Amino acid sequence: xxxxxxxxxxxxxxxxxxxxxxxxxxxxxxxxxxxxxxxxxxxxxxxxxxxxxxxxxxxxxxxxxxxxxxxxxxxxxxxxxxxxxxxxxxxxxxxxxxxxxxxxxxxxxxxxxxxxxxxxxxxxxxxxxxxxxxxxxxxxxxxxxxxxxxxxxxxxxxxxxxxxxxxxxxxxxxxxxxxxxxxxxxxxxxxxxxxxxxxxxxxxxxxxxxxxxxxxxxxxxxxxxxxxxxxxxxxxxxxxxxxxxxxxxxxxxxxxxxxxxxxxxxxxxxxxxxxxxxxxxxxxxxxxxxxxxxxxxxxxxxxxxxxxxxxxxxxxxxxx
Numbered sequence: 001x002x003x004x005x006x007x008x009x010x011x012x013x014x015x016x017x018x019x020x021x022x023x024x025x026x027x028x029x030x031x032x033x034x035x036x037x038x039x040x041x042x043x044x045x046x047x048x049x050x051x052x053x054x055x056x057x058x059x060x061x062x063x064x065x066x067x068x069x070x071x072x073x074x075x076x077x078x079x080x081x082x083x084x085x086x087x088x089x090x091x092x093x094x095x096x097x098x099x100x101x102x103x104x105x106x107x108x109x110x111x112x113x114x115x116x117x118x119x120x121x122x123x124x125x126x127x128x129x130x131x132x133x134x135x136x137x138x139x140x141x142x143x144x145x146x147x148x149x150x151x152x153x154x155x156x157x158x159x160x161x162x163x164x165x166x167x168x169x170x171x172x173x174x175x176x177x178x179x180x181x182x183x184x185x186x187x188x189x190x191x192x193x194x195x196x197x198x199x200x201x202x203x204x205x206x207x208x209x210x211x212x213x214x215x216x217x218x219x220x221x222x223x224x225x226x227x228x229x230x231x232x233x234x235x236x237x238x239x240x241x242x243x244x245x246x247x248x249x250x251x252x253x254x255x256x257x258x259x260x261x262x263x264x265x266x267x268x269x270x271x272x273x274x275x276x277x278x279x280x281x282x283x284x285x286x287x288x289x290x291x292x293x294x295x296x297x298x299x300x301x302x303x304x305x306x307x308x309x310x311x312x313x314x315x316x317x318x319x320x
Contacts, residue, residue, distance in 0.1 A: 002037035004030065013037045055144055056100035064099060065090055067141075068133040077201070077222070080256055082129040089130065099137075099145070104152040111153060124155055164279045165286060170272055177269035186262045188240050189252050190280065195237035197284035197302050200259065200277050206251045211241060220303065229303050 002015050007026070013033040014024040023040060027033040069086045073079045089095070094106045107127075114123050131150045138145040171194075178187035189203055196203075202220050210219045216233040218241075233241070244251055263277050285302050293301070 002034075002041065004033055004037075006030075015040050057098050059099045059143065060095065061097055061099055061102055062090060062095040064133060064137055065095060065130075068129070068136060072133075072136055073129070085126045085129055089126075099143070102149050104149050107150050107153045111155060120155055127153075127155065162276070162279065162282065164275060165283050166275075166279075170270070170275070173270040173272060174266060177266045180269065181262055181266065183254065183258070183262065185244075185252055185254055186259065186266070188244065189254060189259060190277075192237055192240050192252070193277070193280040194284050194287075195234045195240070196231055197281050197288065198231065199281060201256070203252055204250070204254060204256055204259065207249055208246055208251055211251060213238070213241060227303065229300060231301055 002013055004011060004013050006012075010026050010028055011030045011033040012024060012026045013036060014022060015037060016022045025033070025036060027036065065086050069083055073082050073086070076082065092110060094102065094110065097106075111123065111127075114126075118126075127150060131148060134145060134148040134150065137143045138148070174190065175187065178184075178190070181187065192198070192203060193200070196218070198206075198218075198220065206218060206220075210221060212218070216238050217230050218233065219228060219230045221228050241251060259277070267273070267275060281302075285298060288298055288301060298304075
């Protein structure tokens with residue numbers, strides 16, 4: 001906002017905006033002062049005025065992460081996983097620094113250290129919420145961040161696509177290992193994944209209001225790509241749903257973390273290595289393809305918008 005005051009025979013104009021360095025100038029005529037003020041305000045709207053770094057001196061990276069975690073993440077589908085990522089990141093020493101001192105080199109050093117522990121693909125997923133946090137801070141919170149410090153941090157994520165399918169006898173070993181699992185629903189989640197090709201998050205989020213037992217179908221209201229889809233149930237999938245308690249809000253009342261921990265223990269008891277829960281989706285889609293379903297049907301069942309993605313799943317199984 002511009003303010004004007006007359007000093008002797010001249011006019012002084014001053015422009016102040018939060019997060020930006022105040023500007024002032026003196027003119028002989030008030031009309032010249034007003035015109036200059038209008039031009040500077042237009043420039044300010046285009047983020048052209050100098051940024052006052054003192055604003056960022058008062059905000060630490062920790063405060064930024066905590067605000068994003070507590071106000072933005074709860075509205076996102078991946079809130080649980082990204083909250084875990086950010087809580088772990090908060091232990092980093094750089095989080096104690098003010099935002100004004102955060103530079104790409106900080107994240108480059110963090111990248112180099114983390115790549116000794118995890119793959120570049122995993123690190124890229126962990127970088128995503130942190131990168132988005134800076135974008136939100138600049139565009140929505142009004143913090144004077146000229147450049148996202150993560151934009152210049154290079155991270156190559158190689159395409160390590162998986163083609164793991166169940167080998168002969170593995171399903172039987174999984175079922176046997178599940179018999180000693182405290183929660184009997186875990187086995188039903190696993191078998192339901194094999195019958196529907198649904199993602200883990202889609203299964204755990206499935207509410208009874210999305211289930212139509214009479215028409216033998218379930219509706220995924222919002223999948224990974226943001227689109228809904230209706231999945232016809234196989235006989236086995238229908239039997240699994242009928243065996244569940246309908247008193248609960250969710251068809252499968254299991255937390256994501258409980259399922260992850262159970263899966264690790266089941267793999268150990270079954271003596272199975274390198275099998276992820278998501279591989280069950282791969283197995284299901286491949287089975288559907290082997291049973292004669294075409295690309296359109298497979299895309300509808302799996303929720304893929306690009307038929308080329310199906311080729312990563314649907315291929316001949318060589319059991320051994």
